[in-house]
Amino acid sequence: MQRNIMEKPPDMSIMLLGSTGSGKSASGNTIIGIRETFKEDLSNESVTRTCESAQTELDGQTITVIDTVGLSDTSVKITDAETQIEQMLTLHSVDVFLLVIKLGETFTENSKVVKWIQDHFGSKFSKHTIVLFTHGDQLHEPIERYLSKRETLRSVVDQCSGGFHVFNNKDEDRSQVTELLEKIESLRIKNACKRYTEQDYKQTQRALLLKKCAVGAVIVGAVIVGAVGAVGAVGAVGAYEAVGREAPKPPEASMLEKLLVLIGLKAAAPEPEPEPEPGLAATVGKTVVIGAGGAALAIAAAAIVGAGVYLLASNYSSKGKYKSN
Known part of the structure; x- marks a missing residue:
């Protein structure tokens, strides 16, 4: 007698990256489904001083979410942030990076952070990245029209193989998380399930x-x-x-x-005088x-x-x- 055994879906690893106050911790909590998992604050000051990870299980799949230090946080030295990120990559290879950007803000400061991330994670970074826009409740027009008016921001999205997604972290509707996980799964298939590893990061360094x-x-x-x-x-x-x-x-x-x-x-002519110095x-x-x-x-x-x-x-x-x- 033959039995069809449903295989357990492979574990998924997600790392949140972005500037201070972009909404990384809140997005991590939205994905996990428990608001107190990562400490968050409504102010623009970072409350995440160290990289942290948490896990949840959805439909039999274990999902690991890694929250990182705000990369524009002046209270944390950038070298310390690098060390913490490297330590996290030692523990967890990453399926997808969520490049978290807050909607409604000028992109000047974020562009420096994005450039730093691209330089320090190397060419493979974009292959594993989805841009996650937060504060979707402040968006009063279709996201496509919003991006069409902001060429630099649109360029960042175009460089990321996974495209973009919008989160409203005040909304408890889980459909936005389901849609994000579907996009992540599509990106994993596109990358033949290859992950970004600690070795990839060290080679870039x-x-x-x-x-x-x-x-x-x-x-x-x-x-x-x-x-x-x-x-x-x-x-x-x-x-x-x-x-x-x-x-x-x-x-x-x-x-x-x-x-x-x-x-x-x-x-x-007179006799020549001795040669001078x-x-x-x-x-x-x-x-x-x-x-x-x-x-x-x-x-x-x-x-x-x-x-x-x-x-x-x-x-x-x-x-x-x-x-x-």
């Missing part, structure tokens, strides 16, 4: 570290080359002016003087040579320093904090 080291090396090299090149330029100007004052007579003029002496039309022209000329040589050495030194810093950073990132498991 490693690339950022190497990029910062390379830029730093270029800046240091440019300063060195600029300083030595300036010395050479000053020397060149000085030499030009000095040569203009102390330049020797052309050979043709010397030969004419000798001919005039022989035919008696010019008195013989090198004049300004000679001294500055040496400066030009030193400056030019120094610039070449500075360029080579900058290249060596840059390569050294890059290799050290690469070695550190591969063996240290950002070593992939």
Whole structure:
């Protein structure tokens, strides 16, 4: 006798990201279905100081919701937020990121947060992201028309493979949660059920570290080359002016003087005096040579320093904090 056994749907993991006061904690509570799960406040000040996670079960499926620190919260150092997020990714690979944005606010501050998230989570982030607009009760027109008037915001939505969804966290109607979970499931299928992992995050951090080291090396090299090149330029100007004052007579003029002496039309030149110490022209000329040589050495030194810093950073990132498991 054969029996058809309903397979339990795979667990789902959701991470909420966004700026302070965007409604991440309230959205997490709406998904979980219990208002007190994540601490929330009606003010624009963040009440979430650490990343937290909670679970619920819907139709036999375990759903993990991860609430994160507000990324524009000045009371929490951004490096601390990075560390907490990395620790959460160690515990939970993520099916979908909900990029939480509050409706009715200017996008200026949010755009900086979105840019930071995109840079620090890498190219795979957009493949696993749905934009979640909160405060849907303040929306007095279709969301599509709202977005059509805001090109920058529309661009953010277009970059996210999962599109967007609107939440009214004051509404206890569970249909908005059901619709969101359906969109998440569609995105999971689109991604062949591959999750965003801790390794994905660490690879992006490693690339950022190497990029910062390379830029730093270029800046240091440019300063060195600029300083030595300036010395050479000053020397060149000085030499030009000095040569203009102390330049020797052309050979043709010397030969004419000798001919005039022989035919008696010019008195013989007096015995030459001992050679004076090198004049300004000679001294500055040496400066030009030193400056030019120094610039070449500075360029080579900058290249060596840059390569050294890059290799050290690469070695550190591969063996240290950002070593992939």
